[in-house]
Amino acid sequence: MTSPAKQSKTKKNSVLDIASLNVISVPPTMRIIEGIQMMSRHNFRRLPITDPGTKKLIGIVTITDVIDMMGGGSRYNLIANKHKGNLLAALNESLREIATESVTGFSPATTIKEAASILLETGHGGFPILNPDTTLAGIVTEYDLMRMLAGKESDLVVDEIMTACPKKVAPDLPLSHVTKQIVDDGYRRLPVVKDGILLGMITATDIMGYLGKGRVFSEMQTGTVDEVLSLPVRDIMTAADIRTVSTDMPINAVAKEMLNRGIGAFPVMDGGRLSGIVTEFDLVKALTGTM
Template identity: 50%
Template sequence: MQGKFDRGPVEFKSHIVQQEGEVMAIATQDVISVPPTQSIISAVATMTECGFRRLPVTDAGTKKLRGIVTSGDVINFMGGGDKYKLVKVRHNGNLSAAVNEPVRTIMTAHPEALPHDARIVDALELIVKKKIGGLPIVDDDGILAGIVTERDVLRMLAAEHSPLFVEDVMSSTLRVTAPDSPIATVTQDMTKFRFRRLPVVSDDVLFGIITATDIMRYLGTREVFARLTTGNIAEVMALPVRTLMAGDLFTTTPETPVNEAAREMLNRNIGALPVIENARLIGLVTEFDLVRAFSEE
């Protein structure tokens, strides 16, 4: 999702002191991880209970990083992309059987990672250039030492004053969905276009926003199994997406300063704000948009 204006190549803040190991100062160091043999449903339940969008996968004994499972991997598995073959082909559509496969079958192996002596600017560069929401940090032996996310970086950068407004950085060309769109269609769109969220619009009115986390929670809370009668995943993925949407909807305006938008996201623990003007949806500003904007100044 591109911002409204193209500012050319990324130029990172010159005032960030580039010291080795500084990324650990903003990273989470007490990291929860799961072994590759843990079941998909157990890993997704952990992500749901802890409010994580990503979960490192490490060897049980050594804690060496083997992969990472994200909310994107989960919706891919549930019907969004190639990982859905695990359900459709290997288990003939039987979701209850497929979720007991080991998490290594859907994780992203050999993920982008940072060394423990990395600088904050190194994290910024990977997050912005690779469009990655979180990066595991490993020591010299490849053992998981921490994880840094775009929210950690945003928390640091948001303290800096910026002259920019939401309209300068928001995504104004949006892909949306309708309240009655099947969940399967939404997972396919998210996977194909690499979106973490889609505005839900009905008759040109913003109905809400659906996120990859909302869909992952559908599986992690086991609500999906309560709705199963035939056992086939197609049955529950045909339900309208409005059944999974969170109740609260927070929005912003194009003239809102980006610092204020960043504080709103951090305080409410949300990853995006729909942008409203004259009661119409005109854009979406995300954590990624803000991190990129702050880093480009």
């Protein structure tokens, strides 16, 4: 396992200064449903898997891996082929079945600036920080960078950094359409729009929460994955109290609002219509120039 960042001779401005250090990790034998429940409970987007004896990192399960399993990509084979569509049986498999292994990480000597550059270059939401023996020292994410950068002064406004004319979905589309788009296009959330009106957002977190918070068990009748993937978006999306921002809102204010609410994106409205979406990634990219 190698670091994507060059080794630095100094620990000044180390990525450890902004990272989460008390990281929860789990053994590879944990069941998939238990891992999803833990991620939902703690609002994690990634869950490190470590060897119980050596504590060395084996792999990471991310929220995208969960969506991949739910029809988005190759991990769907676990349900469709191995378990013949039986979702409940697949969820009892070990977490390692859907994990990303051979994970690349930062070293503790990686600087904050180096980490920010690599996060932006790769588009990944976070990286583990690994000691020389590959034990876990911490995790650094876009959120950690934004928390550090939120107080930086910038003259930019939302309209200058947002993703304009974002892809959106209709409320009656099946969930399978969303899981596929999230994996294929790299989205973590999609606005839900009907007749030009913003109704809500469907996010990877919403889908994971449907499993992790137990709704799937109380609502399923057949136990098959097709039953879940045929659910309309409106049944799972976040609709109540959707916070939106305007195109002329300063990005510093948006970053602080995002941190206060603990969410990763806001729809952008202009004249009552959806104009774009602004995400953690957009804000970190813009504010990194102030470092």
